[in-house]
Each structure stands twice: as C-alpha cells, then as structure tokens.
Amino acid sequence: MKKKKTFIIVIIVAILAVVASIVGYRMVQQNRVKNLLELGNQYLKEEKYEEAIASYKQVLTIDSKEETARENIVVAAVDWSDDLAEAKEFKKAEEIIADVYLIVPDKRLEKKKQEILELEKEEEKRQEALKKILVDMNELAEVCASGDENAVFEYMKSDKYKSLISQEYIELDKKYETDYGTLGVYAGGAFLYFGDYDGEDRSGNGAWYQSNEYDTFVVRGSWSGDMPNGKQEEIYQSNQDEGKTIMQGNVVNGLWDGEVTQHYTRDDVTFPIMF
Numbered sequence: 001m002k003k004k005k006t007f008i009i010v011i012i013v014a015i016l017a018v019v020a021s022i023v024g025y026r027m028v029q030q031n032r033v034k035n036l037l038e039l040g041n042q043y044l045k046e047e048k049y050e051e052a053i054a055s056y057k058q059v060l061t062i063d064s065k066e067e068t069a070r071e072n073i074v075v076a077a078v079d080w081s082d083d084l085a086e087a088k089e090f091k092k093a094e095e096i097i098a099d100v101y102l103i104v105p106d107k108r109l110e111k112k113k114q115e116i117l118e119l120e121k122e123e124e125k126r127q128e129a130l131k132k133i134l135v136d137m138n139e140l141a142e143v144c145a146s147g148d149e150n151a152v153f154e155y156m157k158s159d160k161y162k163s164l165i166s167q168e169y170i171e172l173d174k175k176y177e178t179d180y181g182t183l184g185v186y187a188g189g190a191f192l193y194f195g196d197y198d199g200e201d202r203s204g205n206g207a208w209y210q211s212n213e214y215d216t217f218v219v220r221g222s223w224s225g226d227m228p229n230g231k232q233e234e235i236y237q238s239n240q241d242e243g244k245t246i247m248q249g250n251v252v253n254g255l256w257d258g259e260v261t262q263h264y265t266r267d268d269v270t271f272p273i274m275f
Contacts, residue, residue, distance in 0.1 A: 033059050037068055044072055049080030053100065060103055074106045081112055090120040129169040134176065136164045137185075141178035144194035144207065149218040149235060156192065156211040165189030175200065201226040214239055227254045242266060 040055030056073035059066050077100040084093035093116050101109045140161070143151050155161055164170065165185065175184045175197055184193040184202065195206020208219040208228070215238045222230025234247045243266030250258050 033062055033066060036062075037066075040069065040072060040076075044076050047079070047083075049076045049083075052076040053080070053096075057103065070104050070106075073100055074104055074108055076100075078108060078112050081116060085116050085119050088123060090116055090123070126169045129167060133164065133167055133170050134178075136160070137176045137183055138178045138180065140164075140192075141176070141180040141183045141194065144183060144192065144209075145180040149207075149209065149216075152192070152209050152218070153211045153216045156189075156209065161189070195223065221251065225253070229253060 036055050036059045040052045040059065043049070043052035043055060053073055053076050056069040056076065059069040060073070063069075077096050081093040081096050084090070084096070094113065097109050097113045097116065101113075140155055143155050165172065165188065170185075172185050172188060175182050181194060182197050184197075185191075186193065190210060190212065192209040193202055193206055194209070195202065196204025198204070202223045203226070204223060205221070206223050210217050215236065217234060217236040219228060219232055219234045221228060221232035224230070228251045230251065232247075232249065232251045236245045236247070237243070243264055245262065245264050247256075247260055247262045249256055249260030
C-alpha cells in the first residue's frame with residue numbers, strides 16, 4: 001500500500017512538473033511575442049520595413065493568428081512596396097508583396113500587386129518614349145552645337161519640335177545629356193539653353209535661345225547661379241525685319257550692368273545705336 005501511495009505521488013509530481021513546464025513555456029513565448037511585437041511596431045514607426053516584417057514573421061511563427069502582427073505585416077509590406085515602386089524597383093516590390101501574401105493572404109496585398117504591375121507597364125512605356133525623345137534631343141543639340149542661331153530658330157519653329165515638346169512623357173525645365181553637349185528645354189519649350197551646368201543649375205558658358213511668332217533672340221556668354229552673369233552678347237531679330245540688333249556688355253543676374261554697346265546690322269551694313 002505504501003508503495004502504491006509513493007507511485008501516485010511520483011505521478012502527481014511528474015504531472016505537475018509537466019504542467020509547470022508547459023505554463024512556463026507559454027509564458028516565455030508570450031513574452032517573446034510581446035517583445036517582438038514591440039520591436040516590429042517600432043521598426044514600422046521608423047519606416048524600417050524590412051526589419052518590421054522580419055519581426056512580425058517571427059511572431060506569426062509562434063502564433064499564426066496574432067492579429068496585430070497579421071495587420072501590421074500587411075501595412076509594412078504595402079508601405080515598403082510603395083517606396084520601392086516610387087524608386088522604380090518594381091521586381092523587388094512584387095517579391096515583398098508575394099512573400100507576405102504567403103503568410104497573410106490579404107486582399108490589400110492583391111490590390112497592391114496589381115497596382116505595381118500597372119506602374120511597371122507604365123514605366124516601360126515611358127522609357128520607350130524617352131528613348132525616342134532623346135534621339136530628337138540629340139538632333140537638336142547638334143544644331144545648337146553648330147552655333148548657327150538661324151538653324152536653331154528654324155528647328156524651334158518646325159512641326160518636329162512642336163511634336164517633340166508636346167510628347168506625353170517629355171520632361172521640361174530640365175537638362176538632357178546628348179552626344180553634342182548638355183541641352184535644357186524650358187518654359188514649355190519656348191526657351192532652350194545649350195551649354196554648361198553645375199548640377200541642375202546653368203553655370204559656365206552657354207547660349208539661351210527664344211523663338212515665338214513675333215521675334216527671336218539668342219544670348220551667349222557666362223552663367224552662374226542659374227542666371228546670366230558676366231560678359232554677354234545678345235542678338236535680337238523681329239520676325240517683321242530682316243535686320244538684327246546686337247548688344248554686348250556685362251550682365252549681373254540677368255540684367256545689363258555698366259557700359260553696353262549696341263548696333264543694328266542688315267545686308268552686311270552696321271549702324272551703331274546709342275544705348
């Protein structure tokens with residue numbers, strides 16, 4: 001009888017040990033889930049999406065139904081894919097969405113995947129258009145490089161140029177690197193700049209062309225701070241007059257400064273003009 005009681009006690013102790021072990025394990029896991037959730041939420045707040053997703057994955061490995069982790073891993077995937085798509089990293093964005101979708105098959109992920117695919121197709125279309133635009137920009141830059149302002153003005157008045165600046169994907173008010181130099185198209189195509197840049201600012205030597213239905217002019221000289229600064233020569237011609245007015249002098253921030261010479265020339269005859 002004594003042996004039987006001892007056996008029962010041993011069994012009870014063993015059962016209690018197992019229960020304690022299970023309870024202890026669950027408490028450890030609960031604490032781990034809590035810590036991982038806090039970590040993932042902090043990463044999400046800091047927009048460290050890769051780290052956030054990794055933390056939420058660990059939570060869901062422990063508890064696949066944990067609601068906060070399931071919600072936030074989707075949010076992290078969507079937000080990260082938006083950033084990647086904006087940076088034109090479409091394939092990586094698609095991989096992130098697909099990876100998280102295997103864990104949490106949320107409709108928001110399906111929708112985001114479709115959006116990314118559409119953006120990718122649009123970008124491919126834009127890149128193809130830009131290749132064609134660059135061909136025309138290269139041709140225009142070649143004309144500018146010749147230094148023949150009349151040829152530049154003829155090009156600016158042509159249907160080809162009008163078609164170029166009305167392209168769906170053309171980017172104006174920016175520079176284009178060509179085989180013949182750097183070319184900038186501004187104010188909806190009304191102005192061209194061909195010359196040196198410092199980053200996105202016009203700086204160095206350059207020529208500024210303008211052409212419309214009334215007149216044309218080109219200003220050649222020194223630029224800095226994205227404005228004419230230094231010695232300049234301006235050649236102006238009205239579309240109603242075959243002659244040209246030529247001004248030479250110094251410019252500060254786009255305005256004539258100091259002594260400026262001016263003369264009018266027509267049919268190889270030059271007339272000085274008082275300024």
